[in-house]
Amino acid sequence: MTLAAEIPSNQYKFSLGKQSALGTPVANPDYQIPVYDADIGPMEERVDLELINGQAFLPGKYKPRAWFEGDVTWASHPDSLPRLLAWHFGTSSDTVTGAGDPRTHTFARKDVLLPHTFWVGRPVAGGTFEYDKGIDTFCTKLDFIYESGQLFKIGTHAVGASVLGNATAPTPTNTIAIPSAGNFGHTWAGATLKLDLAATPSTTTITNLKTFTISCEYPNFVMDNTQNLNPDFYSQGLWSLSFEAEFILQNWNAYNHTFYGTASPGANTAQSSSAPSGALAFTIAQEPASANRTVQIDIPYIQYELARPTPNPDGSGITATMSGNLSLPASGEPITPAVKNNTAGSYS
Amino acid sequence: MAGKRRFYLCDPDTGKPVAGLVGLASRPNNLEVKANGVIDIDKLTAQQIDELERMAATPSHPVSESEPEAIK
Numbered sequence: 248m249t250l251a252a253e254i255p256s257n258q259y260k261f262s263l264g265k266q267s268a269l270g271t272p273v274a275n276p277d278y279q280i281p282v283y284d285a286d287i288g289p290m291e292e293r294v295d296l297e298l299i300n301g302q303a304f305l306p307g308k309y310k311p312r313a314w315f316e317g318d319v320t321w322a323s324h325p326d327s328l329p330r331l332l333a334w335h336f337g338t339s340s341d342t343v344t345g346a347g348d349p350r351t352h353t354f355a356r357k358d359v360l361l362p363h364t365f366w367v368g369r370p371v372a373g374g375t376f377e378y379d380k381g382i383d384t385f386c387t388k389l390d391f392i393y394e395s396g397q398l399f400k401i402g403t404h405a406v407g408a409s410v411l412g413n414a415t416a417p418t419p420t421n422t423i424a425i426p427s428a429g430n431f432g433h434t435w436a437g438a439t440l441k442l443d444l445a446a447t448p449s450t451t452t453i454t455n456l457k458t459f460t461i462s463c464e465y466p467n468f469v470m471d472n473t474q475n476l477n478p479d480f481y482s483q484g485l486w487s488l489s490f491e492a493e494f495i496l497q498n499w500n501a502y503n504h505t506f507y508g509t510a511s512p513g514a515n516t517a518q519s520s521s522a523p524s525g526a527l528a529f530t531i532a533q534e535p536a537s538a539n540r541t542v543q544i545d546i547p548y549i550q551y552e553l554a555r556p557t558p559n560p561d562g563s564g565i566t567a568t569m570s571g572n573l574s575l576p577a578s579g580e581p582i583t584p585a586v587k588n589n590t591a592g593s594y595s
Numbered sequence: 596m597a598g599k600r601r602f603y604l605c606d607p608d609t610g611k612p613v614a615g616l617v618g619l620a621s622r623p624n625n626l627e628v629k630a631n632g633v634i635d636i637d638k639l640t641a642q643q644i645d646e647l648e649r650m651a652a653t654p655s656h657p658v659s660e661s662e663p664e665a666i667k
Binding site for chain 2: 342346350351528543576585592
């Protein structure tokens with residue numbers, strides 16, 4: 248038998264391009280972006296063909312539904328991150344400032360979702376690719392993922408109306424290159440993390456977060472079918488914002504804040520019914536370091552709660568889960584991510 | 596003009612007026628702003644001005660309703 252090569256699992260390509268409208272996929276992507284992991288592509292539903300006709304078994308299955316869906320964890324690069332933010336934050340969410348380098352892309356969530364065309368390039372033995380082309384895809388969840396010792400990552404969940412197989416090979420307008428040496432894009436090191444439990448805007452710099460994830464999500468997003476195999480309608484539902492972090496305890500302020508309503512309760516204080524709003528303002532640096540390539544995330548109103556830690560006989564330091572949920576801002580936007588790069592045009 | 600609302604686009608770091616594009620939910624989706632930072636609201640709808648107002652109420656957003664130092 249002749250020895251044959253298997254298809255390598257690490258040579259996929261992922262890219263996406265902004266659509267001007269639903270139903271009009273673009274021919275080529277704006278950005279091809281490196282990923283850490285991905286599980287995305289065509290989806291289908293199969294149901295039993297429950298026909299009775301004298302046989303002892305069901306005769307098979309059929310497909311009533313087909314769509315595009317999955318998860319991707321992307322590298323966070325200053326040039327391509329605004330493409331992912333526009334995908335989630337919606338049509339015309341990007342405000343660009345600056346006449347020269349750096350330009351700042353500040354995002355505000357809009358109600359009108361921004362459809363994108365999504366390509367999954369599957370490797371074929373011999374260094375070529377075969378493409379799945381997702382059409383009318385929406386980013387229904389976007390996570391900012393920070394972990395000490397790791398590069399900053401962007402998690403996304405996407406849902407799309409349809410997908411074309413063996414699609415025409417695209418030519419990305421921009422390909423995010425991985426440098427031959429050194430680190431890449433936004434990173435954990437050098438971050439400035441400001442967090443206040445009961446004050447806004449945030450001014451207190453903290454250093455005790457081991458990890459955090461900020462999630463922006465349409466948790467009830469659904470696509471509805473009527474008379475087609477692919478969806479005919481979508482409903483984005485409500486939008487939510489949440490925060491979860493591994494929090495090293497240096498004092499009991501967050502614990503007291505959670506249960507007694509204030510960081511420093513007086514003697515014999517009863518549990519409090521109040522859930523005060525705090526804030527956060529995180530600035531994530533780029534490696535190699537550049538003040539002109541940062542990403543800043545501001546959440547001016549967020550309700551924090553610390554999960555009650557438990558004693559441990561091994562004597563290890565106390566780390567607890569700190570979570571937070573969106574509270575209605577007194578005015579303004581609930582979250583404003585801002586990315587610095589040298590791209591003059593709007594991403595949205 | 597007395598009483599007329601004015602919105603400005605400001606550099607998020609320096610607070611000074613700056614050129615750029617303001618994202619609006621309806622056309623013009625990317626409203627161009629000149630180097631003096633003044634956002635021309637004459638042709639905007641009430642809904643778009645509400646949108647500007649919401650951005651201006653966000654401390655970290657570059658749209659501002661207070662007059663930047665460099666213009667005064």
